[in-house]
Each structure stands twice: as structure tokens, then as C-alpha cells.
Amino acid sequence: MSGLFSSKRLRWFAAALVILNGVFPALWILFTSLKTETELTQKPITYWPHEATIGNFISAFQDQPLLTFLTNSLIVAGLSTLLSLFISALAAYAIARLRLRFRGLILTAIIGVSMFPLVTLMVPLFEIMRSLGLLNSYWALVLPYTVLNLPICTLMMVSFFQDIPRDIENAAMLDGCTRLSALWRIVLPLAAPGVATAAILAFVNSWDEFLLALSMNSAVAYRTLPVGIQLYQGEFAFPWPIISAALVVAIVPIVVLIVIFQEKVVSGLTSGGLKG
Numbered sequence: 001m002s003g004l005f006s007s008k009r010l011r012w013f014a015a016a017l018v019i020l021n022g023v024f025p026a027l028w029i030l031f032t033s034l035k036t037e038t039e040l041t042q043k044p045i046t047y048w049p050h051e052a053t054i055g056n057f058i059s060a061f062q063d064q065p066l067l068t069f070l071t072n073s074l075i076v077a078g079l080s081t082l083l084s085l086f087i088s089a090l091a092a093y094a095i096a097r098l099r100l101r102f103r104g105l106i107l108t109a110i111i112g113v114s115m116f117p118l119v120t121l122m123v124p125l126f127e128i129m130r131s132l133g134l135l136n137s138y139w140a141l142v143l144p145y146t147v148l149n150l151p152i153c154t155l156m157m158v159s160f161f162q163d164i165p166r167d168i169e170n171a172a173m174l175d176g177c178t179r180l181s182a183l184w185r186i187v188l189p190l191a192a193p194g195v196a197t198a199a200i201l202a203f204v205n206s207w208d209e210f211l212l213a214l215s216m217n218s219a220v221a222y223r224t225l226p227v228g229i230q231l232y233q234g235e236f237a238f239p240w241p242i243i244s245a246a247l248v249v250a251i252v253p254i255v256v257l258i259v260i261f262q263e264k265v266v267s268g269l270t271s272g273g274l275k276g
Helices: 007-033 037-041 055-063 066-097 103-114 118-131 139-161 166-174 179-190 192-208 211-216 225-232 240-260 262-272
Strands: none
Touching: 007 240, 037 240, 055 066, 055 240, 066 103, 066 139, 066 179, 066 192, 066 225, 066 240, 103 139, 118 139, 118 211, 139 192, 139 211, 166 179, 179 192, 192 240, 211 225, 225 240, 240 262
16 A cells, blocks of 8 residues: 555656646647537547648638737737846846845835735726826837736846855956946856746746736737637637637747747756745
8 A cells, every 4th residue: 555655656646647737728729729610519529639620720810810919919028028037137136246225125025016916906007008108009018017027037036146156246347347247248147047937937927918918908909819819709609619729829939938948947947946
């Protein structure tokens, strides 16, 4: 009995559950996108599409301006990620290296701000964007997403910056570097796993966000993927194969990004969780 519930087997079982929980929904969406409407509704349920078709992907691009939604999401998520990394790098470096009087209070405030639910910030953010005349524009989402991503990006970078020896920066500054040039040329390259992890988190958060995207931009030309995908459903019709095809299109950029930066992200998550 003890062999059945050994720690090694439990670890493998837990790992299998995690993989199943993450992979199965994605595979289900992919298989659904390749099925016809008839096959999807027939009984018994078929898991693997017997008559695979790419017609749903063609319909997804024809029924709605999916390419526009995809472009808007890339622009918004990309700009907000770059701004988040730039501001977070400066803030994290100041917290990690400068002798700030209320450093602990600042870190506590950053953690506290990150815990506010988005729904409580909807009205203030909407009023600010409206007063600035930024509704129905990319900046109506880029600026709020940047603000929402700053806490997690800053905390992630602080954790990595603190682990970099000060002697390396001091040597660089003796050679003529300023603090800012030491940050860009020395600290950020050494903290690449943490920067990559923060970038992925910021990008995914901006890519998946729905409430702000729905509220800030009502014009079709500025809608992002999460808002655009819900337009496929009608009042009485739910074309799940076409919706699944649009979801696959939305998932692909994230998968590509993770695959490209896989090693740095894994290193950043494991190391960042142990440093502090």
C-alpha cells in the first residue's frame, strides 16, 4: 500500500493532473475548430474530428474582422508591455539599489495596489480616459494596462536586481558609466530571465483582458481579440466551431511567445520565487 502512494508516484500523478488541466482544454478547442456543426452536435460525442475541415477558420476571418482584432491586440499588448518594462526597470532599480527611507512601505504599497480587483477600478479609469479624450483609441487600453502590469513587473525585477552583486555596477561606473547606463548595459542583461518573465506576464495579462477592452473601445476598428470573439455569437445561435477557430488564432501568438522564451521564463519563475 505504501508503494502505491509513494512520494514519487504522487509527484508524477500531480504533474499529470497539471498537464491534463492545461493541455486538454486547448486540445478540445483545437479539435472543435476542425469539426463541422453537424459532427459537433451529434451523439455520442466524438473527440477526434472524423471529417476535419479548415472552413471554420475561413469563416472566422470572413464573418468578423478577425485580422483587425488580432492586429489591435498585438499593438496594445506590445506597447503596454514595453512601457511596463521601461517604468518597472527604473522603479525596481531604485528600490533595489538606492537607500530609500521608506523602502518597506513602498514595497507594501505596490503589493497592496496589485490586489485591487479590476472591477473596482473600471469607473475611475473610464472617467480618466474620457476626460483625456482617449476613448476609442489604442492609448485607452495601453495606459491602463501599463498601470495594472507595473506592480507584478516591478516586484519581479526587484527580486532579480537584488541578487546581482553591486561590485559589477561599481566597476562599470568606475569605467565611466552612469547609473542609468549601468542599468541598461549591465543589470538588465544579467537579469534577463526576470525581465523575460515580467514581459511574458505583462503581455499575457494585456492580451487576455476583456472588461477594460469592452468598456474603453466601442469602435470596431479598435476592438481587441477578447471583445471581438464574443461578437461571433448571435442572439439565438452559438457557432462553436467558428468561435473555437477564432480562439485558436488568439492562442497561437501566446504559444509562440512562450516557446521562444521558454528557457528564460522557466528560469525566471523558479529563481524569482526563491529570491527576495
